[in-house]
Amino acid sequence: MKEKIIQFGTGNFLRGFADCFVDKLNKENLYDGKIVIVSPTDSKQVDIINAQQGRYNLYLRGIENGKEICERTEINAVSRAINPYRDFNAYLALAENPDFRFIISNTTEAGIAFSAEDKFAHKPAKSFPAKLTQLLYERYKLDLNGFVILACELIDDNAEQLEKCVLAYARLWNLGEDFCSWVINKNDFCNTLVDRIVTGYPKDEAEQLCKEIGYNDKLLDTAEPYHLWVIDGNFENELPLQKAGLNVIWTDNVSAYKKMKVRILNGSHTSFVFPSLLCGVETVKQSLDDKALNIFLNTCLYDYILPALGETAENRQFANAVLERFANPYIKHMWQSISLNSVSKFTARVLPTITDYTDKNNALPKPLVFSLACLIEYYKNNEVQDDKWAVEYIRNHSVKDILSNAELWGCDLSAVFDMVDESLCRIHSDGIREAMEWALL
Numbered sequence: 263m264k265e266k267i268i269q270f271g272t273g274n275f276l277r278g279f280a281d282c283f284v285d286k287l288n289k290e291n292l293y294d295g296k297i298v299i300v301s302p303t304d305s306k307q308v309d310i311i312n313a314q315q316g317r318y319n320l321y322l323r324g325i326e327n328g329k330e331i332c333e334r335t336e337i338n339a340v341s342r343a344i345n346p347y348r349d350f351n352a353y354l355a356l357a358e359n360p361d362f363r364f365i366i367s368n369t370t371e372a373g374i375a376f377s378a379e380d381k382f383a384h385k386p387a388k389s390f391p392a393k394l395t396q397l398l399y400e401r402y403k404l405d406l407n408g409f410v411i412l413a414c415e416l417i418d419d420n421a422e423q424l425e426k427c428v429l430a431y432a433r434l435w436n437l438g439e440d441f442c443s444w445v446i447n448k449n450d451f452c453n454t455l456v457d458r459i460v461t462g463y464p465k466d467e468a469e470q471l472c473k474e475i476g477y478n479d480k481l482l483d484t485a486e487p488y489h490l491w492v493i494d495g496n497f498e499n500e501l502p503l504q505k506a507g508l509n510v511i512w513t514d515n516v517s518a519y520k521k522m523k524v525r526i527l528n529g530s531h532t533s534f535v536f537p538s539l540l541c542g543v544e545t546v547k548q549s550l551d552d553k554a555l556n557i558f559l560n561t562c563l564y565d566y567i568l569p570a571l572g573e574t575a576e577n578r579q580f581a582n583a584v585l586e587r588f589a590n591p592y593i594k595h596m597w598q599s600i601s602l603n604s605v606s607k608f609t610a611r612v613l614p615t616i617t618d619y620t621d622k623n624n625a626l627p628k629p630l631v632f633s634l635a636c637l638i639e640y641y642k643n644n645e646v647q648d649d650k651w652a653v654e655y656i657r658n659h660s661v662k663d664i665l666s667n668a669e670l671w672g673c674d675l676s677a678v679f680d681m682v683d684e685s686l687c688r689i690h691s692d693g694i695r696e697a698m699e700w701a702l703l
Contacts, residue, residue, distance in 0.1 A: 264295060264361045265297070265341050266296065266362060266363055267284065267363070267364045268300060268364070268366075268397075269298065269340075269365070269366045270368070271368040272308065272343060273368065274463065274483050275368055275456075276368045277318065277481065278460035279491070281297060281337060281339050283508055284339040286506050286508065288338075288339060293501065293502065296341035297339050297366075299344070300344050300356075300393075301343065301345045301347075302393065308344065311340065312342055312343055314479070314480065316338070316340030317340075318482060318483060319471075319479050319483070320335050320337050320485065323485075323590075323592040324487050324488070324586070324587065324593070327586075334474075350385040353393075357400035357404060358400075358404060360407075363410060364497075364500075365409045365412065367390065367413050367424070368415060368456075369415060370415065373415055375427070376391060376427045382396065382431075391431060395427075395431040398441075399437055402441050402448075410450045410500075411451045412452050413451070413452070413453065418520075421451035421494065422451060450495060452495045454491060454494065454516065455492040455516050455520050456491055458490070459485065460484070460485040461485060461486075461593060462484060468482055486592075488583055489508070489509055490509050490511070490519075490523075491508070495512060495514075498512055522571065522577055522580055523580075524611055525570075525611065525615055526571065526584055528607070528611045530567065530588075531600055532604065532607045532608055532611045532612050533567075533612050533630055534546075534558070534562070534633070535597050535600050535604065536601070536640045537633060537636050538597050541698075543555065543597065545594055545597065546593075546595040546597065547590070547594070550588050554695055557702065563584070566619055567581075567630075569619065569623075570616075570627070571615070601646065603648050603649070604637055605648055605670060608637060609671050609672050612630055626677075628681065628703075631678050636689070638656060638682070638686070639686060641656040652670055655670065656670075661679065661686065662676070662679055688700050
């Protein structure tokens with residue numbers, strides 16, 4: 263097969279996400295292209311990928327349509343990997359191949375960033391956008407078409423931000439307005455939203471799984487069955503992901519799907535975390551197995567979050583999938599990890615639902631307000647990891663002051679004081695479980 267896709271990122275996520283999608287396309291004769299992986303850092307992972315000729319195994323494990331599944335697939339979509347820190351010429355040579363059409367990236371949330379310290383003469387430049395600019399300029403000089411660039415980093419408007427960085431480097435390095443026009447007009451920078459939990463190399467199980475596979479797979483990867491890829495634009499005729507039955511959405515409005523994910527998936531996590539921790543429950547799966555907590559989650563999700571967001575078939579289907587994902591027996595999601603930086607998370611994920619529900623119903627969503635009370639209760643009495651100022655403010659101020667502080671929440675929450683105060687009184691007098699029952703009345 264010809265090499266047709268350049269991928270920035272050697273990590274588990276893309277190998278458990280986009281790479282396995284390309285593998286499926288190839289095996290179903292819908293595509294005939296291989297991926298070349300470029301390491302954004304000086305990573306030894308390149309040596310492992312090349313030693314295994316790009317081959318690795320992916321286990322999909324979890325709950326799907328009510329049934330527990332565990333499926334293994336040998337992935338053969340990757341041809342090779344390049345470390346530009348060791349072989350910069352091989353990296354730039356990728357620009358010479360006219361068969362390359364797509365670029366996929368996942369370089370972490372911090373990967374798409376501009377640094378004036380980067381120089382065009384560096385081999386390579388340090389930041390990912392700077393490296394990409396070097397590659398694009400080489401392509402431009404050869405008078406070849408550009409790329410469809412699918413950015414998978416977990417930031418808002420990921421591809422737009424990447425394009426801005428590339429253009430900033432082009433101007434910093436005086437590469438010319440013709441090159442800037444080529445970047446804008448001959449390349450498609452596509453914002454995307456990605457959703458799949460990729461749990462990576464299963465260290466505790468690797469020896470047994472490799473025995474089953476028949477060889478020592480150092481790139482062994484694991485992930486949940488659920489996946490969603492929302493892509494700005496429509497290149498289905500070139501990369502027929504939907505035809506392969508994958509949960510891929512081509513759209514001109516990625517932000518609507520991000521809103522769905524943030525409100526339903528992330529909002530459920532954030533409204534569920536502190537009632538669970540106050541009940542002494544450590545993992546998401548254990549909370550699902552706890553009858554009272556399960557009822558609390560379902561009530562928050564179906565009676566408050568969904569109605570505030572909008573009752574559509576797509577939203578409900580996503581909500582149903584979220585509950586299956588939370589119940590995945592192969593994933594040990596610790597609430598302590600999920601609770602990191604919860605003040606900003608609550609502000610982004612739950613407060614908009616509280617506002618929308620109140621506006622629509624002229625009544626506060628009691629369980630969601632109760633979850634805010636649980637956050638305050640937990641922050642006042644337990645060690646948490648969050649902005650130091652926010653933690654100290656919550657610990658040392660009254661509930662009224664905490665809720666009225668717009669610097670904490672982005673707005674004044676005095677309107678929910680009575681309900682938060684009563685929630686805390688009931689937690690202190692009756693205990694968390696009885697108080698949680700009251701919140702559902």
